[in-house]
Amino acid sequence: MLIHKLRLQRGWSQEQLAELSGLSVRTIQRLERGHPSSVESLKALGAVFEIDFSKLREDAMEPSITQGVSAEETIALARVRRVKEFYIHVAQYCATIVVLAIANVLLYPRYLWVGWVALGWGCGLVVHGLRAFDRVPFLNGEWERRQVERHLGHKL
Numbered sequence: 001m002l003i004h005k006l007r008l009q010r011g012w013s014q015e016q017l018a019e020l021s022g023l024s025v026r027t028i029q030r031l032e033r034g035h036p037s038s039v040e041s042l043k044a045l046g047a048v049f050e051i052d053f054s055k056l057r058e059d060a061m062e063p064s065i066t067q068g069v070s071a072e073e074t075i076a077l078a079r080v081r082r083v084k085e086f087y088i089h090v091a092q093y094c095a096t097i098v099v100l101a102i103a104n105v106l107l108y109p110r111y112l113w114v115g116w117v118a119l120g121w122g123c124g125l126v127v128h129g130l131r132a133f134d135r136v137p138f139l140n141g142e143w144e145r146r147q148v149e150r151h152l153g154h155k156l
Contacts, residue, residue: 086132
């Protein structure tokens with residue numbers, strides 16, 4: 001997780017870090033997820049981040065799941081990922097609906113069936129957006145906490 005944190009502090013993408021370090025993007029992704037790494041990979045990253053590779057090695061050896069990241073940072077990262085996934089979903093929706101609309105107009109101009117696809121998928125997109133931005137008042141983190149407290153019989 002230290003690699004991910006250092007990369008974000010510098011505002012680099014995984015591709016940029018891979019290019020600067022001479023590693024593949026896949027290797028960067030694996031290392032950020034906490035998979036084991038070779039000394040050569042850590043040395044390359046240490047040189048790019050201008051820190052001793054032993055610091056990166058210590059982080060990789062640390063048994064903690066969060067690996068030096070506070071609970072607030074973990075929650076913030078999870079929220080940012082949810083929002084990012086929503087924006088990717090919006091882009092996929094827009095691209096697909098445009099392609100389907102063109103196909104619909106060219107192949108079946110008398111019946112615009114693409115509207116049904118847009119409506120159905122759009123409903124799912126709205127739900128995804130509500131969940132990504134924590135606007136769903138039910139089945140959220142607060143609801144989960146209350147349910148756990150109810151089953152345990154005491155407050156967390």
